[in-house]
Amino acid sequence: MSITLAIDAGTTGVRTVAVDEHGAPGLFAYREFPQHFPRPGWVEHDADDIWAATAATLAEVVEQLGTVDTVAGIGITNQRETTVVWDRVTGRPRHHAVVWQDRRTAGRCDDLRVGGHEALIRARTGLVLDPYFSATKLEWLFTKGGVDTDADLAFGTVDSWVLWNLTGGTHGGVHSTDTTNASRTLLFDLDTLDWSDDLLALFGVPRSCLPEVRPSLGRFGVTDPTCAAGLRVPVSGIAGDQQAALFGQACFEPGMTKNTYGTGSFVLMNVGSNRPAPVDGLLTTVAWTTANDVAYALEGAIFATGAAVQWLRDGLGIIDDAAETGPLAESVPDTGGVVMVPALTGLGSPWWDPYARGAILGITRGTTRAHLARAVVESMAWQTRDVVDAMTAASGHAITELRVDGGASVMNILCQFQSDVLNVPVRRPKVKETTALGAAYLAGIAEGVWSSPVDAAAAWQEEAAYEPEMSTDEVQPRYEEWKRAVERSRGWATEAAE
Secondary structure: OOEEEEEEEOOOEEEEEEEEOOOOEEEEEEEEOOOEOOOOOOOEEOHHHHHHHHHHHHHHHHHHHOOOOOEEEEEEEEOOOOEEEEEOOOOOEOOOEEOOOOOOOHHHHHHHHHOOOHHHHHHHHOOOOOOOOHHHHHHHHHHOOOOOOOOOEEEEOHHHHHHHHHOOOOOOOOOEEEHHHHOOOOOEEOOOOEEOHHHHHHHOOOHHHOOEEEOOEEEEEEOOOOOOOOOOOEEEEEEEHHHHHHHHOOOOOOOOEEEEEOOOEEEEEEEEOOOOOOOOOOEEEEEEEOOOOEEEEEEEEEOOOHHHHHHHHHHHOOOOOHHHHHHHHHOOOOOOOOEEEOOEOEEOOOOOEOOOOOEEEOOOOOOOHHHHHHHHHHHHHHHHHHHHHHHHHHHOOOOOOEEEEOHHHHOHHHHHHHHHHHOOOEEEEOOOOHHHHHHHHHHHHHOOOOOOHHHHHOOOOEEEEEOOOOOHHHHHHHHHHHHHHHHHHHHHHHHHHO
């Protein structure tokens, strides 16, 4: 039986997973690595720690397999936007990696916006001017971080760093990335699928330090056995974590949509081979590419879903464990008229309003902690509807179902209510590791484990499906209440100032 290995290099740790030809994850290993917070708002990783965790988990899975002969290839998926710089000669990082969460370049983004550069950036990249993305982080490393732009400098996102080390590092390592990760840098032209000379000039980035951009599905290089636990196998698939989850959920047709409910939520819709124009409140990104085809996606980032549950636990103390949320919410038939807008750090898509503040409306003497828990659960579904409505309006694709994953997707009450408010089926897969599965699919298709995405889609298995139970006449008045609550949340800062 052929085995495809997926390396999932996330924000807090690295997981290596063995996936068989039936699409079933089996053996796995996980290692956390340290987080560094040198100043308020700054988040860094030591890239050596990321590689050490990768090498350790890979070695552990290979040891469990007992043989390298069954491994067909390796796929890589990763935290996106995190900026790594290293020396090609010594192989050592030249600075701590600046993580996607880092906000040190917020002022620079404001300056670029005032300078009139946002229109160019939106047109080329489909993204917004925000410290979230890689370019301003890289510019900061050059201008304030003491990193020289000499011929030995290499830049990449985490996938590039892992790939370079797997394939030999200073002894012939491949310096490359895929289109999905490149599309998150603010340096990549979504139309030409190459680095933009205009944006490289704007951010002062020399082309010589950049990785070669290749399709997400296809051979990037072959591992060096001395670096890859004795494996000499192809690395044949790379995608950023959310795009990998879209692929792992087998959303291969335009209009197919997934939502990952984590600390926040990421909704991605496959919009096909024609790149949509920039849409206010949404990001346009590469979903994946092959040697001959490209798929684009619209992406909506919701800031607080699981974070709102954490707030119930840590802020209000009305639950002791996040797992209590679903049963507590199910203990009441409705919210008792309570609406919760979890704008704890502003609102993400489709509003992108950093000044919005959290709001709980409709409280009475009869309100209980169960009503608050249910209101938080329902807020996850309402926020998702806001994003999906924006996506369908922008793309012309009406979704026919929503595929869900992430920690909160285990709540039956959430999945059922999500189905009700979207009026489409919600489907939850048996395999929860959709990010790793997507990386395995990419590599496995490239190496013939699966003949095509259609063949890989056959490996996707459903754990549960939820059909709409509420009528439109029931849903719509409640959605109007939600929208009014959002407006109160967004207007709070203005009203307070007045």
